[in-house]
Each structure stands twice: as C-alpha cells, then as structure tokens.
Amino acid sequence: xxxxxVSLVLAAALLAASASASVINYSSRASSTGPLASGIDYKxxxxxxxxxxxxxxxxxxxxxxxxxxxxxxxxxxxxxxVAFHFQALFGVAANEAGSWGFRAGVDFGRGGAMFLDGVLLxxxxxxxxxxxxxNAGSEILAASGIxxxxxxxxxxxxxxxxxxxxxxxxxxxxxxxQWTTFSVRDGQDxxxxxxxxxxxxxxxxxxxxxxxxx
Numbered sequence: 001x002x003x004x005x006v007s008l009v010l011a012a013a014l015l016a017a018s019a020s021a022s023v024i025n026y027s028s029r030a031s032s033t034g035p036l037a038s039g040i041d042y043k044x045x046x047x048x049x050x051x052x053x054x055x056x057x058x059x060x061x062x063x064x065x066x067x068x069x070x071x072x073x074x075x076x077x078x079x080x081x082v083a084f085h086f087q088a089l090f091g092v093a094a095n096e097a098g099s100w101g102f103r104a105g106v107d108f109g110r111g112g113a114m115f116l117d118g119v120l121l122x123x124x125x126x127x128x129x130x131x132x133x134x135n136a137g138s139e140i141l142a143a144s145g146i147x148x149x150x151x152x153x154x155x156x157x158x159x160x161x162x163x164x165x166x167x168x169x170x171x172x173x174x175x176x177x178q179w180t181t182f183s184v185r186d187g188q189d190x191x192x193x194x195x196x197x198x199x200x201x202x203x204x205x206x207x208x209x210x211x212x213x214x
Contacts, residue, residue, distance in 0.1 A: 022090040022182050024063040028071045029054055031083035031160055039113035039123030042158040046083045058082070065183030066170035071161075079165035084108070086157040086170055088182040092148045101144040101173035104157050105130035107166030112159025114141040121146070128159070129166060134179075144173075155182075 029049035036042050054060060057077025063069070071082045086104070102121065104114055106128050113123035121143035130139045141157065157170060171179045172186075180186050 022088050022184065022186050024066055024182055024184065025060070025085075025087040025089075026063050026069070026074055027054070027060045027085040027087075028058040028075055028077075029083045030058055030078065030081055032081045032162075033083070033110065033160060035111045035125035035160075037125070039115070039120040042111065042113040042123060042160070043115060043156070046085050046158040046160075049083050050085055065181055065185075066168075067181045067183065069168045070165045072165055080161070080163040082161045082165060084112070084157070084159045084161065084168075086155075086168075088155045088170065089152065090155070090172070090182070090186075091152050092150055094150055096174050097148060097150050099144075099175055100146045100148045101142070101179075102146065102155060102171070103134055103140055103142040103173075103179070104168070104170045105132065105134055105140050106157070106159055106168045107161055107164075108159030109162040110160035112141060112157065114143065115156045115158075116143070116146060117153055118156075130168075132167065134171075 027050045029046070029052075031045075031049055033045060036045060050060070054075075057075060058071065059075035059077070061074060063074070066086055066088060069086070070079070071077060071084070072079050092100075102114065102116065106112060107130070108128040110127070111123070111125035112128060114121045122141045124141065126138075128139050128141070130136050134140060155170070155172075169181060171181050173179045
C-alpha cells in the first residue's frame, strides 16, 4: 500500500471523528393519556410507547433542527392525541464548560417534562402552550444555571398533547451568550468518537503499520 493511500485513509478517519453538530431525534405515538403525576411518569409512559413501532400518523425520525416542530409537519399525520419525545445529543467543548440554560417552547396540552443526562430539569402537568413566545414563563419547560462538563450530553423532552399540535422549538444557552436553537448546524460538536469512528481509526492505524513494512 502506498503512503499516499494510507494518508487518505487516516484523513477520512480523523474527519469522521468529529460530529458536525447536535444529533436530533424525534418520536411520536398515539396517546389519549391525561396529565401525569411526576416528571418521571412522563418519561416512563412515553418511553413505554416508543418501545413499540409507531402506527399511522406517528413516526421515528432524525431532524435537522428543533424549530417549528409539529407532528403533522414531521410525520404527515395526526394533530391530536400525540405523545412526543424530542432528543438532542450534543457536545460541550473546553471553552463551553460551565453554566448552561435550556428552554422548550411546547404545545403539551397534558403536560410534559425535560431531562438532561437522565436527570429531571423541569416538569409541568398543566396545559402548556407557549404560542411562539419564550417570555411566557409559565408555558414553557426551562432550566438555567446548569453546570456542564466537557463531553457528550443528552437532552430529552417528553410531552402529551390532546389538540391541536402547535409549533414547538427547543433552545440552549452557553453562559450569557444568545439563545441558540438545537440543529445540525449549531456547532455543538460531539467530543467523543462513536464506536464506528473508533473502528475506522483502527483501520487507518493498521494500514499505516502495514505500509511501514514496504
């Protein structure tokens, strides 16, 4: 194997080692369940629903951003009796470690909850409808002053909607910087290579060792 080819393999591996930005997953299921008694109840109920394949009008998919999300727009389906799960996987770089904030403008007529790395940040069993206004403090899920270390983190938001599937947006704030919507272009690169990336790096290293024999 020529050294030039080895270099190309290693270059590809190193490029793959960094995610472009946040990874965003969306799931919805049918649910006519009313308001629940705790944040963990929302998590358990909706994760139980998403453990089963979605029916018509509901779906599992990756999103480009968490802005203006509706089940009708994402899944082309139902606008009532919807159980939502938004998930953002993101990285914190060395210069971003410290105080973070999170806020979710939602349409959860039967309440919802927000978790970071499995820890409950906020929940509310009342009729939440932000109407596009993040200043409506009693109508959103939010947390501030959350200390984050370098590395990967996961934000999970669960909610129940009876009717009528209004637009929803989720944002983060690093320190005192401006609020930013979670998206694949938000710059929050993953800090830890995925298993597939580690395997690719291993292939590159093996190729380099073989090249040295020639």
